[in-house]
Amino acid sequence: MLPFAKTSEIAPGKCKSAIVEGTRIAVFHTAEGFFAIEDRCTHAEVRLSDGWVEGNCVACPWHGAQFDLRSGEALSGPAILPTRAFGLQVVDDLILVDPSPVA
Numbered sequence: 451m452l453p454f455a456k457t458s459e460i461a462p463g464k465c466k467s468a469i470v471e472g473t474r475i476a477v478f479h480t481a482e483g484f485f486a487i488e489d490r491c492t493h494a495e496v497r498l499s500d501g502w503v504e505g506n507c508v509a510c511p512w513h514g515a516q517f518d519l520r521s522g523e524a525l526s527g528p529a530i531l532p533t534r535a536f537g538l539q540v541v542d543d544l545i546l547v548d549p550s551p552v553a
């Protein structure tokens with residue numbers, strides 16, 4: 451697990467994007483907590499951190515495909531393939547991310 455951000459840096463409904471060991475990862479803050487996914491829509495390589503959050507989903511800013519922030523699963527087209535989800539842990543006020551994809 452690698453340090454990603456302080457919890458206070460990501461307000462509810464917002465996200466932060468950063469490159470961790472060569473992969474651009476976005477951490478989103480929802481009512482259920484913090485979730486980490488690859489910051490890349492699988493339809494056309496757009497950053498999902500520029501999209502909008504509804505519940506535990508993010509919608510791509512380009513064509514609106516929705517991804518589940520907990521699993522990376524593509525919930526609606528035009529994206530078909532999931533984006534990668536990553537392990538995340540909150541320790542005190544620090545968000546830690548495991549850059550290895552969740553199996």
Ligand code: FES
Pocket residue numbers: 491492493494495496510511512513514515527528529
């Ligand atoms: S680029 Fe994301 S849905 Fe098309």
